[in-house]
Amino acid sequence: MLLNHLEISCRNLTKAKQIFASNFSLSLVNEHKDSCILKSNNINLYLKKSPSEVSRVTNIAFTCPNLTILKKNLANKLKTKTSEVKENCRYHPGVPFVDVASPFPALSHRVYEHSSETHGEVSMSRDIDHVLICCDKRTAKLHAQWYAEFLNVDPYPLAGSPSGSMKVAVNGSGMEMFVNCSKGSDLPIFAFSEPITNSSTGCNQIERFLKANHGGGVQHIALKSSDIFQTVHNLRENGVRVIQQPHSYYELEDKLLQFNDLGIDPVLAYENSVIVDQDQDGYLLQVFTESLLEKDGMFLEIIERRGSRGFGQGNVKALFSALQKKMESSAVS
Incomplete structure (x- = not known):
């Protein structure tokens, strides 16, 4: 199978479209009273407009032969x-x-049969690296x-774990993540995370996402970049706000070595909120x-x-810690 499109149900369609x-420079190519298509x-x-109190990904659509x-x-x-089998979809009439x-x-999945109508829209993994879904x-x-x-894919072992999972913990609160990776097709990676907490730590950010979204669903979508500093510059020029990592992250010895290996100034990385990690295959x-x-x-x-x-266990922990801190300060917008 190949990825065709993502459908997002929006509490405020006008705001989401804008x-x-x-902010992300997508082109509006089709618009109806209650929906629109951006590419x-x-x-x-x-x-699409939704009466729900929360906006979320409600359909990840694919094509198959x-x-x-x-x-x-x-x-x-x-x-x-x-x-x-149906053929009355507004997005691909007759397919x-x-x-x-x-x-x-x-969350549901619409699967189209390959056709001339969908042929030019099956390469989303060229721009989408992975999709992370929060679970109970x-x-x-x-x-x-x-x-x-x-999806007919295989589990991807993370951090050398026999179970293929990755665990991170920050002050007693944490998460465990499992990943699927298709080595022989053009599908993005699909990752699944669940909260790890005890009675004394209270709610963590994954549990807060689950509560706000009334259950499991897509927490984030990762977009590929060939020049992350230029991408961040463009996003900020368009008004996108990024999560700032603490300055102490950029003083860690292993991170300084990784930035140095890549020829990246840690100060520039800090100013652009770029984090780095390394595995046996290289850097991200x-x-x-x-x-x-x-x-x-x-x-x-x-x-x-x-x-x-991979995903960089150190980066997963850094992100979890930054989101946890932002959640606790009620600063997430």
Whole structure:
């Protein structure tokens, strides 16, 4: 399968349209009273008005070569029900598709059959690196397994863990993450995180996201960049706010060595909120925006990979710590 588009249900469609068009330079290519389509390079977003009190990704759509085979495989592997084949989609009129229920009540998947209509819109992974989905406690591994079967991909081992998971903890509050990675196709990476807390630490940011969004769903989407500093400059010029890391992060010995290996001035990295990590395959650089549409809601990540195929355990911890601090100060917008 290949990624076709993301559909976002918006509490305030006008605000969402302005943010994605003005702040992220997506082009408005089609507009209706209650929905619109925005595109940029290989990014396809379909925004629709929703009476819900929260904006969220409600559909991640794909294309596949044969819907009949897909339906059979889903019925056999996952015991998942799909809709009958339809052709009345507003986005791709006349193109056969089926709807697939996901493990998350507010998130579904529309799968189109490959056609000339969808052929030019199946390369979103050229611009989307990964999608991270927040899950309830003790469910992330099960959801990762469901998506591995649905997308026909494999688990990706993180941080050398035999279970393939990554755990981070900050002052007794933390998260565990599982990842699916398709080595033989053009799908983005799908990651699944769940909260780890004890009774004395209270609510962490993943639990707060789950509460604000009434359950599990897409917390952030990571966009690829070939020059993360230029990307951050452009975003800030357009009014996008990014999450600032503490200055102490840029004084850590291992981070100084990593920035030095890449020929990057740590001061410049601090000024642009760029964080770095390294694995056996190389380096990655990351920046995270603040919540886009509502407090504790979806945000975007900008990622530049210089060889690395992982997520950077140190960066995951740094992000978790920064978001936790921002949550505790009630500064997330």
